[in-house]
Amino acid sequence: MELPYEILVYLFKYLPKSDRKAASEVCRSWYLAANDNYFLKKKVAIFCKAALNDDPCSPLMIFENSPIIYSNYLFSEVEISNKLNAFWDKQGENMMSLTLRNCDICERVFVYMLQNCLNLETLTIERCKEIFMSGRLLEGKTEGLSNICFDKLKFLSLPGNQYLTDALMNRFINAAPTLEELNLSGCSLQFHIGLVKKFYSQGSNIFQNPSESVLTFHFVLQCIIARAKNIKKLFFSKTLIDGAALKSLSEVENLKLQGLEVHSCDQLTNTGILALTTHQTMLKELDIGLCTRVTDQSLVFICQNLINLEYLNIQRCRAVTDLGICELKKLKKLKVLNISQCELITKNGLENGICATENNILEELDIHSLNIDQTAVIMLSENLPRLRSLDISYCFNAVTDTSIQVIFKNQLLLQTLKISHCDKVSDAGLTGMGKVDVQNNDEGPIMSNYSVNSQHHKIHLGSRAEEEIVRDARRKHDVMLMCEKLSKDTYTGFSLARLKSLQELDISGCNRITDVSLTYAFKFKELITLNLSRCQQITHDGIEYLVKNCPSIEYFNLIDCYNLKDEAVVNIVIGLKRLQHLELRGCNQLTDKTLEAIQAHCKKLKIVDIQGCRNITSELACSISSFIPTLHTVLMSKPGPYITQGVKDRSPAPTFLPALLRKLRLH
Template identity: 35%
Template sequence: MQYFYKLSTKDFDQYTALITQRFSVHKMGTIQNNDKEYSSSTLSYGELPMEIILHIFRYLSAADMQIAGRTCQRWREATFNTEFTKRVLVRFSKLCLSDMLTPAKDYAKSEMPFRNFCFEEISFGPVQQAMSHIGSTAKEIIFDNVDIGVKQFCEIMRLLPNITSLKITHCSQLFMSGSFLENEPGLSFANIHHLSLSDNQYISDAILMRLTEMLESIYSLDLSGCHIAYHNAIQRRFYPNEGDILPCESILTFKFIIRILALHHEHIRCLNFSNTLIGAPALSALCELERGELHLHRLGLAKCRQLNAISLNLLLTSQTNLLVLDLSDTICVNDSCLDVIVKSVSSLQELNIAGCVNISNEGASLLNKLKNLKHLNVSRCDGIQSDGLTNGVAATLNVTLLILHMSHIQVCEEAIKVLAKNLPELRVLNLGYCVNGVTDESVQSIIQNLRWLRELSLESCFRITDAALTGINITQLVRAPNLRNSLDGIQSYSNLENRDCLNKSNQLFKISLRSKAEEEIVRDANRKKAMFEAYELNLIEECSTDGYNLKHLKGLKSLNLSSCNKISDVSLKYGIQFLELRHLSLSNCQQISLIGVQQMVKDCPSIEILDLSDCESINDKAIQIITKALTRLRILHISGCSQLTDHSLDAILVNCKNLQTLSIHRCPRICTDIEERLAEMTTLRNIKVDNTTNMDNACLLRLKKRLEC
């Protein structure tokens, strides 16, 4: 994950001086360089020094960099720099890959030296030319749920001699026969140091031994989600004699995994046994490898429900060099485990304990001793509340923590304010479902203090209103003569000034016979009316904004406001204004309509993922505007938008040139055969329509047509 880091004043001055030295622009438009004058009214950005261009590109995302590379030949050359190409993942998804068909045919002509490739749900045809071209630069290869046999896999791997990382996931049929890599002369995996075989059902001891024997050294091994036999009784069934050294072709046992780890103990630094049945005896065996100098930097034990705290503490005590630890949804993790982590693994930088329900405030308070912690996930930890966080990572000013996930946590408003004040360097903050603590005032505190945020999630925090995101002073709106009739609705939502001034201007002795729920509905309706009237009458510019506007988080790239149903078009016009915003979720925000969408697409032109599910006010005109203005749109969710008709499909077909995923179920007014119509979209890979979870018919139809060509 890339983050936007601060550019120091010293660096800025150096680059400014360098530009000034090479290009001196006079008022009359004359450019002076090395005492030679050239008549020119503008300065060409293509003439910038390459070091300046490379420095600028370091702040761009992969999508921005590809677009910038189309500006001129010099900028295109800058994108070829190895520093940038190694960050890009080239994904081939849901198609037949063949030298005779696009995109493999087109990619063989590419000059860009990409390093990372992913083949997802691919059927392979003749691919010798494409794979030879890929193999000249490839370093990392991912096979995810591909349709491939052992023979073809080996032929492809022979064309990839330089890869250092191999990931094979959800490819059970590749290992089903048991003859994987058997009698394959001339095949070498000597350069591979990172091996991942996650979520494969038919891996056996024999297959794993054949594969690892080809590797000279293993730095990381991922066997998460594999069917590993840990119980001694099962191992004795397949290895009745203690001296058996021939690996079995029917089962994958921890006995042979330990043997592999012992052979590569000098180099291995990353292990992942997440979502397996690993238990206390297996951890004890790992601890014994400490004598062989097994020093891990990354360890994954997520969803390992057979562990106990004693064996886990013993392992953590022995692995003092850990930098990344994933214990999410591991029930045995408790306060004693955190105490061991704090004392033994003081250099830890990333900790994931999401779903560890046995951790209390006392254990969470110990986290303030991890001075190097940059990434913390405590989501769904029912035992952690406000005190655990304010006495833990936010006990004092903490400028190290960059990422904090704390969704589904019972925290109060004051605790979130303390977090915002003491964690000023946060780049990612997830407060989803923190209903009690996320209010207008706490969101205002976040905007005020966390100016470096890049990702913010307030999912299902339904208490927040437009005032939280815009900083609009509600009491000033009350004084507007045209809004007197909506005074009741605003009265209970004035969070920026003393509410007493509202009480004095209203009927203080008015008796209501409504229930509390009915009062809430009426107040909400009146507040909506007042905000819409202020919007239509253009009164918002005239009122003072004593609070902080969300647009002050200038580098925000992801914003999740799903189910924040008090957010209206006012926020879209006056709060959501980000040039770098990539992901915006407004699902189940019933007050979002065409009015707000028109302004949002102008202020946020870089959106790639947009979720408008269950926004009942979204109509065909809004979809037309969205698809035409957001040229980078890759994922669009519009399920449950009951006003949409076939005209929305027309807009998507005509305007969306990069769309890969479309969710359009529960739209009753769309009568067209969606799969047949969208089959013509060459970029579309995932379609979600009614009565299916993931409709691939369009992909199959498109594939059939391509094969017939």
């Protein structure tokens, strides 16, 4: 019995994107339901490094002849010529979003595209220098654009375009009367007042004769003043915007910003932040990450005045201390917080800030590379029960078997977890098998009873690194015995497998993780992204179980997993039907059998990285793309003086090296 179309659409609303995409391949009725207008609003047709022409088999022609009308298109690193004009004639009026990223396209073709895409709501042109190089784009009546108007355009994004000028900016702004968001990140925006005096005489109307040589903040500011009532979000990341410029922007009459991004702006000072928080009190999103001159004073202003803030990023604002972090408790609506790489923040600041009371609002927290201990992580876990994303990577002393167990107990809603390079985490923590005590009903965190002070009191005559290898082997053996002996109902630990909603997991560099964890702790039906790079103890035995229990993986990172052999990759490509991105760099035991398995079983693979795989022949690597239609990128080692007869002369890493690197903190 076939379900009605409306019922299928209703059911598909409960499926994540990957599952819905897989369901659309079952039959035609499911395909149509999965591409209902409800879902198409967020779907993007992506053309990356593809050959676009008027051939009937061209990817673009397939979309042109499809019964499904897509509204959002992204072109990345492709050539767009006049041979595709028929596509814009047919599909242009239906386009709501268009992104051109690093594309090879001339002015004439670009103008033709715009003439047919008048219903755009979002237009992004990123690093397309050929379009702007002449400075004549959208200039005159000869192009038929003198009266062109994008009445529905809300978001104009022109990042990374070094040839953008005031004149070009003026033409784009004039064509978008209802513009609400403007992105000029990474552009050569000039702030020096001397340039303004050079190109514009005092008292002149800059809109009548805008400069065709430079892009000045003064001109952009005048454009914002003229559209102040409509502008909601601005993006000036990676520019030289300073405190004075931000102050003049903040004081624009009738401007009520909801979002501002000034990421990586080294010239930004507390003066600008003070003016911003004084005049733009409606801000909901603020990104001042990597602004090195931001201090506690700025954070005090932000927390006192921006009470509606929902997103805050102060990544690597190294002058921020506990004094500023304590003020975060005033932001009652904050949902996303990034305070990573702020070296002066300690547990006290977190305790008096976001953990002052139980916080049921915060959903995403990034604290990677903070100098905290495991009690801080435990405190965060107990006070932030609604977290959906948590990044505690590089918190070397904070992420242990004990603290990770508390996370598995409390953060059951997590969809993203990153604990990269936290080398104190072992199988005991991930499996929850740290202690065999079925009589104890204590629900507290469980720590492996195999401590650093080993129970074996024999004098070890080897090196310290070799002693650690022996200790890891004994710990692995103990945990394996526990896992085989006990079931879920007979131990008091908390396994990683409790996080049923996990979609992204990064445990790269956690070298104490072995096949035991992959076998007993990895059971995620919705896991899409998995990073196991530099987990050098895993083998094909653990990969076999992992693939069976995590069938939805699309991105798989196995860089520098030296112990993996061809059998592991065979299991991966056979079991992971949705695999799109596979990184095998540095897995130097792999041979041509790996590529043969990829060629035979991967139907959706887009990117594969086999750099440093010395036993894989370059000829086979170069030819594999012809057998996999979706594959557009194969990364392999370049020929060099160290290549002998097609084989890279690279010796396997010594067995003691990973442990030694952990000791010296050199990874």
